[in-house]
Amino acid sequence: MCLILEKVLQVSNNKLYSSALFFDIQGVFDKILHQWLAKIMTNNNFPPYLVDWVQSYLSDRLVRITDITTSELYFTPIQVGIL
Numbered sequence: 001m002c003l004i005l006e007k008v009l010q011v012s013n014n015k016l017y018s019s020a021l022f023f024d025i026q027g028v029f030d031k032i033l034h035q036w037l038a039k040i041m042t043n044n045n046f047p048p049y050l051v052d053w054v055q056s057y058l059s060d061r062l063v064r065i066t067d068i069t070t071s072e073l074y075f076t077p078i079q080v081g082i083l
Contacts, residue, residue, distance in 0.1 A: 033080055034058045 004020065011018040034055070041051045062075035 031080060035079075 008018045008020075037058070038051055038055050041054065042048075061078050063078050064072045064075045066072070
């Protein structure tokens with residue numbers, strides 16, 4: 001956070017503008033299909049590099065459910081949510 005504040009102050013001292021966007025994505029994408037998210041982003045004119053980055057983050061994700069008494073033997077690919 002200090003680095004961000006420092007950068008904002010530098011631009012301000014040079015009479016320039018800065019902007020930042022922060023968001024907490026916890027829980028937001030729990031039930032969205034990965035392919036739909038990419039399509040929604042593309043349709044809403046997100047830059048291609050950002051769509052690619054999100055797709056890369058979501059690709060090849062695996063999950064294995066474990067609780068106190070049992071555990072799945074294998075990891076399972078997931079297509080929904082980001083866990």
